[in-house]
Amino acid sequence: MNKLLIISGPTATGKTDLAVRIAKKYNGEIISADSRQIYRGMDIGTGKDHPKNIKIHLIDIINPDEKFSVAQYQKLALTKITEIQNKNKLPIIVGGTGLYIDSVINHKPTFDIKPNYFLRFFLDRLPIFILQKIYFILDKKNYLTLNNSDVNNSRRLIRRIEIKLSNKNSLLKGTSFPNDKGFCILHISLTDSIENIIKKIDTRIQSRLKAGLINEIKNLLKKYKWSDPGLNTLAYKEFVGTDLVSALHKEIQVWQIHEHQYARRQKTWFKKFTPDFFIDISKPDYQDKINNIVTKWYNKNI
RNA sequence: CCAGCGGUGACCGAACGGUUAGGUGACAGUCUGUAAAACUGUUUUGAGCAGGUUCGACUCCUGCCCGCUGGA
Numbered sequence: 001m002n003k004l005l006i007i008s009g010p011t012a013t014g015k016t017d018l019a020v021r022i023a024k025k026y027n028g029e030i031i032s033a034d035s036r037q038i039y040r041g042m043d044i045g046t047g048k049d050h051p052k053n054i055k056i057h058l059i060d061i062i063n064p065d066e067k068f069s070v071a072q073y074q075k076l077a078l079t080k081i082t083e084i085q086n087k088n089k090l091p092i093i094v095g096g097t098g099l100y101i102d103s104v105i106n107h108k109p110t111f112d113i114k115p116n117y118f119l120r121f122f123l124d125r126l127p128i129f130i131l132q133k134i135y136f137i138l139d140k141k142n143y144l145t146l147n148n149s150d151v152n153n154s155r156r157l158i159r160r161i162e163i164k165l166s167n168k169n170s171l172l173k174g175t176s177f178p179n180d181k182g183f184c185i186l187h188i189s190l191t192d193s194i195e196n197i198i199k200k201i202d203t204r205i206q207s208r209l210k211a212g213l214i215n216e217i218k219n220l221l222k223k224y225k226w227s228d229p230g231l232n233t234l235a236y237k238e239f240v241g242t243d244l245v246s247a248l249h250k251e252i253q254v255w256q257i258h259e260h261q262y263a264r265r266q267k268t269w270f271k272k273f274t275p276d277f278f279i280d281i282s283k284p285d286y287q288d289k290i291n292n293i294v295t296k297w298y299n300k301n302i
Numbered sequence: 303c304c305a306g307c308g309g310u311g312a313c314c315g316a317a318c319g320g321u322u323a324g325g326u327g328a329c330a331g332u333c334u335g336u337a338a339a340a341c342u343g344u345u346u347u348g349a350g351c352a353g354g355u356u357c358g359a360c361u362c363c364u365g366c367c368c369g370c371u372g373g374a
Contacts, residue, residue: 011338036338046338069335099337108334115335149332149342156333156340163334234338257327262338268331 001085003298004183006093006275008033008101009190010266011047011259012200013281018190018290019094020051026298029084031057031077033095033104036233038073039064041220044213045235047204056094064220064230071111074103078181090298098269105185113166115159123158131157138164186297187275188290192282194264201259205252208235214244234258 005022007015019030032038036046037059048059057080062068077093081104084091093104103111123131135157136143142160143151150156217236224231226240238255242248270278277293279286 034338035336067336070337071335074335097337099333099339103334106334110334113335147332147342149340151342153332153341155336159335229336229339232336232339237338258338261327264329265331265338269333269337272331272333 001088001090002182002184003085004081004091004093004104004185005294005297006033006101006105006185006187007190008094008098008187008270008275009096010192010197010263010270011096012197012204012263013190013192015094015096015190016049016051016056019092020049020054022294023054023090023092026090026294028090028092029057030054031080031084031091031093032059033073033077033093033097033100034059035068035073035097035100036230038062038068039230039233041223042216042230042233042236044208044211044216045233047208062230064224065228067229069115070099070103071108073100074108074111077104081181081183096266098266098273101187102273105187110163113163116162116166119162119165120158123161124154126154128152128154128157131161135161135164185276186294188277188279188293189270189275190279190281191267191270192280194260194267196282197263198260201263202256205235205256205259209252214239214248218244234262 005028007019007022009015016030019028022028023030034046036042037048038061039046040060040063042048042064049056058073058076061076077100081091081093093101095101123134126134131154132143132151138161213235217239220231220236226237231237235255238251238258239248242251279290283289
């Protein structure tokens with residue numbers, strides 16, 4: 001068994017439900033690819049599901065004040081995948097964090113280069129044009145290939161400088177290549193019109209508030225600070241600086257907008273990182289379609 | 303009824319007698335250890351209405367309409 005099923009898609013498209021159904025049918029185990037659900041104690045705000053009888057891996061693995069990143073995710077996910085496969089079960093990756101999913105599919109040579117927090121401490125307080133100059137001097141060739149978006153992104157420039165200074169590897173554009181695990185991957189991405197997604201997001205926000213989101217935040221703040229990495233998350237960060245008691249309408253509206261924008265960014269991501277199948281969940285027969293695709297793939301030279 | 307202040311593009315909101323405000327949102331993107339992050343591009347010269355002054359008015363003047371505040 002070297003099969004790996006991936007279910008991706010923007011928020012509020014029913015990825016987990018689908019994964020649970022498939023897991024039950026094919027004796028599978030679910031691995032989450034969600035950069036926020038890795039945090040313990042952040043349940044309501046991140047919409048964690050706890051389906052009966054099915055365990056979801058890679059959720060609740062670190063505390064909100066701990067740092068985490070794709071490279072760590074990749075390692076954990078790849079180990080889990082092999083573990084599950086060795087049990088002769090089907091691993092199913094489910095999530096909306098495109099970068100995390102990509103890290104499982106494609107090998108990233110720069111993942112060996114660890115962040116240099118000492119260096120970052122200094123670079124972090126430099127203005128963008130200085131960072132540009134530094135990177136230009138260090139790595140002129142690659143600097144010139146950067147697009148407008150990346151040249152102005154200090155976070156990414158700093159990482160490039162970090163990589164260059166590590167002296168291990170030079171970052172080349174397009175050096176992404178499939179991982180060497182030889183997985184037989186089926187990647188299905190769910191999609192829907194943005195209007196439908198927005199509707200679902202808005203009702204979901206209301207139910208999260210009713211479910212006690214504000215209390216969850218209060219509890220988190222007893223142990224953690226707003227500046228902790230985990231709290232930099234939609235549904236939480238909008239409430240920074242409020243007393244969490246009086247009129248929160250404005251904050252909720254902003255949260256709503258951020259949530260919509262996030263869904264659009266996810267759509268953009270999955271549009272580009274073309275999966276095998278794009279399934280429009282607003283079509284009535286979408287479940288049958290998925291069943292056919294999965295069955296066919298699953299039974300292929302088993 | 304009187305007085306004061308104000309009416310700017312989907313929204314908020316400046317400056318200025320002639321030159322792109324800016325922000326938010328929206329739309330489209332970027333993506334190799336923060337990714338629910340960070341960043342990029344685009345968004346018909348718009349000015350409550352009617353006149354006037356001026357070479358030229360969002361900017362000055364007059365009238366009207368609307369809103370807020372204070373007073374009878």
